[in-house]
Amino acid sequence: MSSQSGPQTTLFDVQPDADTAGGLETRYDATFVARLALREKQVQQSYRPIIQIHKWFARRPGSVFRSLMHAEFDGRPLASSYTSAHDLAGIVADPFMGGGTTVYEATRLGLSVVGCDVNPMSFWTVRQAVAPLDLEAFEREAAQVIQDVRNELGDYYRTRCTECAELADVKYFHLVKHCDCPSCGKQVDLHPGLRLAESVRHPREVYHCPRCNTLKEVTASKTPHCPQCDYDLAQRPTVRSVTTCQHCGNKFRFAEHLGKPPRHRLFGIEYHCTHCYENIRGRQFKTPDADDLALIDRAAEQLRATRDQLLIPEDAIPAGDETSRLHRWGYHKWNELFSDRQLLGLGTLMKRISEVPSDEVRYALATVFSDFLRYQNLLCRYDTYALKCQDIFAVHGFPVALLACENSLLGIPKVGSGSFVHFVAKYLKAKQYAKHPYEIVYDGKRKVIHPIAGESIETPLVESEPEGRPQEVWLSNGPSQKLMLRAESLDGVFTDPPYYDNVQYAELMDFCYVWLRKFMAARAEFSQETTRTDDELTGNATLLRGLQEFTSGLSEVFCRMSSALKPGAPLVFTYHHNDPKAYVPLIVAILDAGLTCTTVLVAPGEMSASLHIAGTKSSILDSVFVCRNPSYASGVSGADISTLVNADVAAMQAVPYEPTSGDIACLTAGHVAAATIRHLRVTWVAGDPLEQRFTTATKAVAAIRDELERTTA
Template structure:
């Protein structure tokens, strides 16, 4: 390969894979900047740092230069910035950056990540806000300790969904199981009695075949619940009925059945957590919060927006959730409304914006779709998977929170935000030496930019961050030193439908300030994700991707790289990419492997999905030496295995699909006619994929490689 192709020659697969795999295990420790705000499917920052260094570094090996500070000049663009990883890594290396995203939440997150931060001013405002809000709501998050009878702060309230029997009208709890806490981080298993509601501790896990006995009412207790496969039998008349009810038009009812609280009584000798069944005083406190909400609701900045129909939100509608506010209980609405209102009164703009960002992020732990983790004994994020899973047992978190106790509350997220912004001021890398982690400060690098509304200067570390379709931003010819991006993977994540949850609240404070927060939703027809509800299919995705690639490729300097990540097991899923590359006049000069996901992620575990991305490196060149699929795959596997990765069939299938797409581009580039119809271009790409796949049977290659790996071990 030509020496002018620096990235293709210099990229170190093993070194990158080693760093990226470690980062994805605890990404918030390796790249604390992700703590500014949630975004979905973030790629490892270590991957993009390595890619940028491979292209723009001098002659020293990346493994040496990676740990040094750099100050490059030029302009790097990301047309699908999302959570901003390529933007941050390029900015940190000294580049000016251009980032666009059609979703205003992406715009806000990246702006806040690059914005100036005054820690003292933030902490002072935070302290004032917390003090004021606690004065109004603290009583609603207090309970009486069952051991010392003193008042104690609540960590979590645990609720269960209820549904009336259609035959007799009896309210039925929908318990999928009766377990509250496992005997891992607590001395014993804690289960609720389905008859009297008492919490019971057991050394073993009682089952229907071997039940336990309730200490209060002497009823049998088992871990199994009464709700299974969307069916439940009425406790009074035994009628079996389905949940949720058909054509539900109101959100489900809930009953509070457990509380976890914090008390320091017996702290020197007592082991385990404090759990209790709610008493009448606890129920009265909730009722008072509901009554206060009824009086103040119209004056508080609480969203009234409908939840639009969508591929992900249809699950919410099936359960009767029609408005965003219905995803919260009355105490949450009251407390969140008071907190948001108080934040809007902070006069210093940058500090107010920072606190609003914390608020927008932390509400994913402050709603009635959060669940309680019976193993870790903590609240689970509504977005623990990339969707809106509606569970039967909910966890209501303390809104303000207890400092250094629990998780998911406002004070916890504020500290996470501070850590993220301090990392921006003093970035570091994490090095493992002799089995021990060591932080390596990269003195001289920062993540910060001066914002501009024009094309940024290549020497000023400026940032043009815009909430708009990527094709609408002005890009002068030969103004870009490179494009580095992580585009949407067709319909893998419905970004707008999910981020509407945060946006509905944030626009209460920013709707009068920023034009991109005027609409009632972040959804737009031009969004480049497949979406059945909005009629966006593969043709829409392909045409849109092609327009973006063409727009940005036309602004590249001669021989500058266009780099993007992608993964999918099906070679035909790469059709839009092949068409987009060829329409943009780009040839694929390399397809490189890089870890992208964590194997334990809920949407990856126990599936055939891959944890690897293919990194496509493209340049405006007519021809390249098309390396064989088998040879490139063997090199990929060797590099990844040297980093300690154990490759699965799903990983190999994904890498093979990436190389097939690369070879298809190499084959079609010289005869490609951009003016042909989309149907004809898709046909040509499909034929190329089919022919190359037939010559390189994935099943045979996978079997061969896995067999070699087995014989080696």
């Protein structure tokens, strides 16, 4: 690569694009990548089953990162060699590895990897994906655990079939929160509506009739009435914070009358009877009978008697931006988010898993357990349309609803969802993929699995920075600001930095973490009581973490990465925000690190309507910033921002994908940020106070945007 770069003469002298002698600036093919990524984003777990190791938020399409690394390190054209085998040598790093996309795609290509994340759940998820596992031993042990726990607790998840009177497996228990009426003193169910199931995947609609206190099946209608007592089933007994007493008609705000934590009542069951199933259309629902209700008391009693021997976590829920909502509902300990039967089941399962002798198999089962907790708590709701349990993270927060869905603990293979057997199967699929990754190609409309011989995500783990050969992965749990790397050792950094106003990963992941760490007493990554730390970069009002902390943290990380990069090696990251100000921390960080932005590429990122995207029109396109040491960046594109945005739009239209106005705003903001970096680079003083650097960058962005608006007006 040649070296030539100088001060800008005008704000729009947008240069330099990189030398064309090789590298992803020229070899990246935005249209090709977008075609892959848009398909992958539709059902990500089908294209890259590795993501099913454990829930993580906001995963980028693996195809984007595979393409970026391919374009940088492989001289062959992207489109013709994307699905061929790779054995690239080199070391790449991801300082914000999150769900591990960079780690997985790099190991597949043969690269050694350094992955770092401050969140122990991220570390653990990626570790589990990469660490070799004996799948036969895993399957064998999982089957034994399931059988043992089923022998012990299976009765708690059976109910009498209303058709044949035989015992059948319960799929879901349906619970409703309740309180006492301040007027008549009777117990009031807080049903927001009375419909339990729609008639899409079941022949009739299923309602709870408060007067009969039974489930009723009725033909779909806009004015459904109870066939027994003619009760108007379209009523909404509880609207927002106000409920109507089903006994005396009193309307009152229920919040002050709720138990702390709220109490639940069983009002319905969905079950699966193997004897009758073939002769029945749709699903099987029933009103709980006396035996069903007695099981609840029996489970509570058994929990009281055995609780000390189980490993149930007693951690308090710390205050937080998301967790404060739980406090408002009266939940102060994580274990209050579970019914007694759930605690008994989870505690028993945990205890049994902790007895598994092989470390790796036990770790794998513990990870399955941690992930399946999402479907085993009282924050789960029932999807009345799909007729299944929704997980706690269906939205990125802790929404507390008035109805709860208590899932079967162990479950039935291929029936229902969110039970232990389903999560074991999911994990197995993920690990099979880790051993033998594939790409999905299309033969016309037909999907074809295309195995790639020689590639693997499973790679030996080491405890320090790899040399490149043999291929190794070093995963580090801690702040990337403190990651120790050799100078000029990395062939590239590929990452997806946090957004300032992003999902509160740590607060959400604590829900799983407090359980998982019970298995991991001997491991340093689980020594802290919470995944929250001052070293996390995401803004958090509760922890008094603002934009300044975010900027200085990001700057430290980029500086550290920059000094570890080989001369001319790229720092590549995806970013996406439609507020131009959100790019200022990045601009500061890149300039502090002594880098310039050689180009900004376009790639599909998260799907639309993500929580961190402020305001109007959502966007699915990411800007991919490619940054290098200015001495190794050369060439003058002469293109202005509008031209660059138009080129991006044209590349997406060729997919075909028509960018939204939100997309275009994001792409523009990305190019403005790049232009700002180039404009400020020569005069930038990294030693200036942070506030001054921040102001300088903010003003430069505003000036470039003003000029852009003037010229395009």
